[in-house]
Amino acid sequence: MIKRKVNDMWDLFISHASEDKETVVKQLADTLKKYGLKVWYDEFELKIGDSLSRSIDRGLAGSTFGIIILSKAFFEKGWTDYELRSLLSREVSKRDKIILPVWHGIKAEDVLHYSPYLADKFALSTDMGIDELAYKIMETVKPDVINSIGIQKMFRKLLPYSELKEIEPDHIYMEEKVRHKTLPNYFVIATKLICDVLGDITDMDYRDVLYDFARDADYDHEFLIWNAIACSYISFIRDNKIDFSDLDIKRDIFSFLLGYTTGAVKDIEDWQQRHPKLAKEQYYELMIRYAQNHDFIMEYSSDSMKYTYGKILEQV
Numbered sequence: 001m002i003k004r005k006v007n008d009m010w011d012l013f014i015s016h017a018s019e020d021k022e023t024v025v026k027q028l029a030d031t032l033k034k035y036g037l038k039v040w041y042d043e044f045e046l047k048i049g050d051s052l053s054r055s056i057d058r059g060l061a062g063s064t065f066g067i068i069i070l071s072k073a074f075f076e077k078g079w080t081d082y083e084l085r086s087l088l089s090r091e092v093s094k095r096d097k098i099i100l101p102v103w104h105g106i107k108a109e110d111v112l113h114y115s116p117y118l119a120d121k122f123a124l125s126t127d128m129g130i131d132e133l134a135y136k137i138m139e140t141v142k143p144d145v146i147n148s149i150g151i152q153k154m155f156r157k158l159l160p161y162s163e164l165k166e167i168e169p170d171h172i173y174m175e176e177k178v179r180h181k182t183l184p185n186y187f188v189i190a191t192k193l194i195c196d197v198l199g200d201i202t203d204m205d206y207r208d209v210l211y212d213f214a215r216d217a218d219y220d221h222e223f224l225i226w227n228a229i230a231c232s233y234i235s236f237i238r239d240n241k242i243d244f245s246d247l248d249i250k251r252d253i254f255s256f257l258l259g260y261t262t263g264a265v266k267d268i269e270d271w272q273q274r275h276p277k278l279a280k281e282q283y284y285e286l287m288i289r290y291a292q293n294h295d296f297i298m299e300y301s302s303d304s305m306k307y308t309y310g311k312i313l314e315q316v
Contacts, residue, residue, distance in 0.1 A: 011141055012100070013063035014041040017073035024104055024126050025069055031134040037141060064098075065141055070123070071104040075114045100137060102126060180214045187213070187223065194230045201250050228294040229257045235293075236286055249277045256286055 012032070016025045029039045040059040060066065068074075101123040103111065112119040124136050188210060195206040209226075213219040233254055236242070242249055252275045259265035268287070272280045 009038065009062035010040040010059065011037040011063065012039060012065040012067055012137075013059040014039065014067045014069065015074075016041065016069040017071060017077045019073035020069050020071050020104055024130070027130045028067075028102075028134060031130055032137065035134065035138055035142070037138070065100055066098055067100045067102060067137065068118075069102050069104050069126075070111060070114075070118065071106055072110070074104075075110070100124070100140060102133065178211075178214050179216065180219060183210060183214060183219070187219075190223070190227065194226050197230045197234050198254065200244075201247055201254055224297050225261055225294070227297050228290055229254075229261065231293045231297075232257055232286065232290040236289055240282065240285075252277055253286065256283060257290055260287055260290060 014025055014029060025041060029041055032039050040063060099118075099121065101111075101118055101121055102125065103123050104126045108119060111123075124133055126133060128136075188206075191209050191213070192206040195202075195204055195209055198204070213222060216222045233250075236253060237244070237250065242253075244250075256265060256271065256275070259271070265271050268283045269280060272278070272283055278286075
């Protein structure tokens with residue numbers, strides 16, 4: 001994975017022909033910005049009187065990645081050919097994966113005719129849709145942001161019942177490679193317990209969840225979060241004597257915990273107004289309960305089993 005350098009002002013630079021701006025480039029750039037990426041393309045950075053070539057040089061010099069929207073219009077633009085050669089030169093000299101080609105309305109033979117080098121590189125296509133295209137780009141540019149597959153998948157499961165509309169990644173189709181061929185045995189047992197705890201408000205099978213963990217870059221961290229969510233969920237219901245048959249309240253509890261862990265819950269008062277079945281004080285209690293459970297799990301998971309066992313015995 002490429003590490004971003006301190007002098008890189010942008011995460012990526014989009015090389016494109018102006019004819020493709022409205023059909024694909026602007027939508028893609030806006031979607032990537034919603035993910036928190038710093039994106040350079042002429043609508044964002046070029047001002048009246050700026051030198052196009054100088055601005056392009058600045059973008060190429062200050063970006064970690066370059067996205068190239070390859071289209072028929074792109075192939076006809078001399079200045080975009082200059083951008084391409086600059087990106088090629090940079091990739092070859094640094095031996096980094098700098099270029100991310102995206103095909104737009106073209107076929108393999110069109111790319112081969114223009115650049116045999118690019119034709120040999122794996123490319124994405126705008127045919128998959130802007131949301132999925134942005135997600136695939138994020139996998140390369142910001143894998144740390146996009147690796148929480150299980151939580152995002154659960155958000156999509158809850159969409160029919162929830163008002164979480166601000167989280168764009170919820171609508172993105174995911175197809176991720178399996179990063180871990182095996183998982184610890186305790187992982188399987190604990191995952192089934194978590195799914196059983198949440199079983200009446202979700203239809204997630206523990207085998208599907210295990211598959212999601214296997215695709216996560218850091219499954220240990222994700223596993224600890226899910227343990228904290230499950231502990232907070234069931235203990236809050238028990239201690240507050242929530243009616244187990246009230247699925248709407250239980251979904252609100254679960255949605256809040258998911259939103260809190262991902263940063264989607266920014267204002268508890270606003271959340272409570274949209275989910276009034278619980279009082280504001282109860283949502284604060286949920287937040288504190290999750291933080292305590294998370295800290296407890298993190299503390300014990302960081303020690304050896306022998307040391308942890310001894311610490312638990314001391315508290316009995």
